[in-house]
Amino acid sequence: MTGTLPPAEWTQRSGLAELIAALDGRARFVGGAVRDTLLGLAVKDIDIATPLLPEDVMERLAAVSIKTVPTGIAHGTITAVLPDGPVEITTLRRDVSTDGRRATVAFSDDWKEDAARRDFTINALSADPRTLEVFDYFGGRDDLENLHIRFIGSAGERIAEDHLRIMRYFRFLARFGQQQVDEEAFAACTAAAAKLETLSRERVADELLKLLATEDPRFAIGQMLDAGIFRHIVDNLDGDAGKNINRLVEREQQHQVPPMAIRRLVALLPKQADEAGAIAKSLKLSRKQQRAIDERLLGVQESRGAGSAASLADIRGFAYRTNVECARDAALLFATDSALPELLDALEGWQPPVFPLTGGDLIERGLKPGPVVAKSLAKIESAWIAHGFPDAEWIRQFITEQDLTRLP
Incomplete structure (x- = not known):
């Protein structure tokens, strides 16, 4: 006792x-x-x-x-x-x-x-x-008093019993450990890392997401990257994965944004949607999780469309097309340091408005029912978003000034 x-x-x-x-x-x-x-x-x-x-x-x-x-x-x-x-x-x-x-x-x-x-x-x-x-x-x-994460007995034997303990070591290191690894544990995890490939992707993904959801996983992830352990978890990572996760966690802490595993996973993944999507599928992530990754990567396209690879164009427009949480995450991931505070402020407490126009409204104004109604509606909505979600009077004026038959 x-x-x-x-x-x-x-x-x-x-x-x-x-x-x-x-x-x-x-x-x-x-x-x-x-x-x-x-x-x-x-x-x-x-x-x-x-x-x-x-x-x-x-x-x-x-x-x-x-x-x-x-x-x-x-x-x-x-x-x-x-x-x-x-x-x-x-x-x-x-x-x-x-x-x-x-x-x-x-x-x-x-x-x-x-x-x-x-x-x-x-x-x-x-x-x-x-x-x-x-x-x-x-x-x-x-060990608890010293925040020392140590395997019971032989680290190699414990890992041989259950290879998932490699992932668990780094998760517990992130949650409880100081900025120092147990040398025996780290060596055993590194030596057995290839065994992670024998485990079900669902189990590996579950541990990875738990690791990413810890308050500050930067040290643990850095150790995994240095030891080459991630290559046995996913096919490839973003070339700046370490820098990306460090910057993201620092921004989260600075702006008091709670940890989110999927947001942090996006920081590690390639920024090409097809490559990131392939990794998400290989990890057997749920459709909801895969969709969340895809949505956040749209932020890369948004920033490029603005002519800068580090800032987002019309953050509220992006939030309207996806959701506020996604837009906030995209800003945290991809915005420049100088632009980030203003973007986050623009989203704080903001609720996407309801587009105050329907297809029926256009038909009443003279459009014939059919595909042209949907196309016209989409074009008007795009203009409405681009102008910052003005009121219904703006839409009425916009339509009045347009030739509806030419809108699409």
């Missing part, structure tokens, strides 16, 4: 005490909840480990009217549904075999053996729910 958890609101969640009592106290808080509480961070998810078998856990909780869901019962995990949120409960385990992608496990009643399965020392901490005493088998408490 090594001290106790400080008082934390999450330990008093409704139904949690009843759950612990139903398990006869044969349970511990594990993982992120313990780690983050010791760091003074907010806790969202609660994980519990127990030597009890999953079926026994479900029976015990059913007896006290706590609903359970067998979310991963084959691997020993069930989810208890409590009023303040779900709690995952997993039976202690030991690895029987691993191949870098998946593990075959057996249930155990040895707390240290279960902790040894975890990746980093800071993630192997556990705490007694009743006394809040902390159990630390591998020096995780000291």
